[in-house]
Amino acid sequence: MLAAMPDSAPSPVSAGGPALRGSDDACPGTLRLHRADDGALARVRVPGGVLSADRADALLAAAERFGDGELHLTSRGNVQLRGLDAACGGALAELLTAAGLLPSAAHERARNIVASPLAGLDGSPPVSGWLSELDALVCGSAAAASLSGRFLFALDDGRGDVDALGADVTLIAAGDSCLLRIGAEDEVSRIPGGEGPRAALLAAETFLRAARDSGAWRVKDLPDDVRAGVRTDVRAELVRTVRAASGPSVHRPRPRTATPPAPGAHGSPNAISVDVPLGRLTSTQWRLLTATARRHGDELRLTPWRGIVVPGPFGRPEDAADALATLAAAGLIAAPDSPWTGVGACIGHPGCAKSLSDVRAEAGAAVGPVGRLPVYWSGCERRCGHPHGEWIDVVVTPDGHRISLVRGERRDPPRTVRDDPAALAAAVASARA
Numbered sequence: 549m550l551a552a553m554p555d556s557a558p559s560p561v562s563a564g565g566p567a568l569r570g571s572d573d574a575c576p577g578t579l580r581l582h583r584a585d586d587g588a589l590a591r592v593r594v595p596g597g598v599l600s601a602d603r604a605d606a607l608l609a610a611a612e613r614f615g616d617g618e619l620h621l622t623s624r625g626n627v628q629l630r631g632l633d634a635a636c637g638g639a640l641a642e643l644l645t646a647a648g649l650l651p652s653a654a655h656e657r658a659r660n661i662v663a664s665p666l667a668g669l670d671g672s673p674p675v676s677g678w679l680s681e682l683d684a685l686v687c688g689s690a691a692a693a694s695l696s697g698r699f700l701f702a703l704d705d706g707r708g709d710v711d712a713l714g715a716d717v718t719l720i721a722a723g724d725s726c727l728l729r730i731g732a733e734d735e736v737s738r739i740p741g742g743e744g745p746r747a748a749l750l751a752a753e754t755f756l757r758a759a760r761d762s763g764a765w766r767v768k769d770l771p772d773d774v775r776a777g778v779r780t781d782v783r784a785e786l787v788r789t790v791r792a793a794s795g796p797s798v799h800r801p802r803p804r805t806a807t808p809p810a811p812g813a814h815g816s817p818n819a820i821s822v823d824v825p826l827g828r829l830t831s832t833q834w835r836l837l838t839a840t841a842r843r844h845g846d847e848l849r850l851t852p853w854r855g856i857v858v859p860g861p862f863g864r865p866e867d868a869a870d871a872l873a874t875l876a877a878a879g880l881i882a883a884p885d886s887p888w889t890g891v892g893a894c895i896g897h898p899g900c901a902k903s904l905s906d907v908r909a910e911a912g913a914a915v916g917p918v919g920r921l922p923v924y925w926s927g928c929e930r931r932c933g934h935p936h937g938e939w940i941d942v943v944v945t946p947d948g949h950r951i952s953l954v955r956g957e958r959r960d961p962p963r964t965v966r967d968d969p970a971a972l973a974a975a976v977a978s979a980r981a
Contacts, residue, residue: 575697597625597850606647805937903927919980
C-alpha cells in the first residue's frame, strides 16, 4: 500500500516575485494531503486532462467515500478532492492506484501536463501520442521525480491555446515537426515531431541541473543568466541527441491570451464542450458527464479553464444538441451566452483560512451580462488558480475589493470598491466590458 505523507501547508508565494526553493515543495498531491479549513485536500494529476469513463468513476468514488462528494477542477485540468479525513491517505492512494490514476508514487506531483482539449477533434492534429509518451518518460526518469508540483508541460496542437498558459516546457505542433519552447522565450527550436516528448523531458532535466544552485521551482524563477544558459544547453543537447534541424531557431512569440473551447458542439460534431461554474461538479453532474462519454467516445477531457470536452463522434447535430441540453439542465454551461461564461474564483472562505471573504458567493451575486474578458475572484493576494493572458482581477483586501485589468505581466491601476454589493457588481461588469 502507498502511504500518504503528512499534511503540509503551502509555501508562501509573493504576488509578483519568483518562487524559490526555500523549503520542501508543499504543493498538494495524492500522497501529500494539504490541510484546509474544510478538511484535507488531495490534488489528483490528470495528464492532458484525459480521463476514461472508468477512471472518472473512480474519482467520484473517492470523492464520495472520503470527501465532500464533489469534484473540483483546477486551472491545469487536474481534479481536487476536498473535505477529506486526514487519515484517509493510504486508502485513497490504494483506490487511485487500482484505477491507474497513480502510476508512480515518486512522480505523482511531477505529472503536470496540459494539452489542447480539442486536439484531433476539429481538424487540428492530435497530441495524444505526445501525451502518453511524455507521461511515460516523466514517470521513467529518476531526475524528473525532483520536478516541483508547480513545473508545467504543455502540448499545443498549433492553435496557441495551451501555449498561452505560461508552461515551463511547451511542444507546439507544426506539420511533421514540432516547436519546443522553454519558458517564455520567443525563439523556439524546430525538431522532428516524433522526438518532441523526449526533447521536452531533456529540457526539464536540464532545468533541474540549473536549478540546484538557483533555488528556482520553475523556469521563470531562474536568474536571467542561468535561464539563458539553460536555453543554450538544451539547444546543444537537441542537436547532439534529438537531431534538431540545423537551421536557425523559429521566432514565435507566446500568445498573449488563451482561448478556451467555447461551450457547445465542435467538429461537425465530433465533440461537445461545457464549462463548469466555478469549477465545482456535483456527483449528479459528474455522473451525467460520464454517462455521456460512455455513449460516445468513452473519454472526458478536463480543460485548464475548468471545463470539460466530451469527444464523440455524436453522429447527428441533433445528438450533440440533446446531450448539451441535458447537461445544461443539470447546471453546466452549454452555450457561450451564459452569464457564467468566463467567471472564476478561488475556493474562498470558509474552505480557505487565508481568504478574507466568501468570493464564490460574491462572484455568483455579481454575475451579469456576458463580458468580453474573463474575471477571477481571489480571497487574498495569493490569487490561487488565476487565469493567464488578459483578465479582470478581483482581489479581496482589508480595504475592500480591488479590481484591475491584467495584461500578461502588466496591470492597470486598480479601483477599490468598499462593502457595496451593487457597486461591486457594476464595477466588475464595467471592467469586463
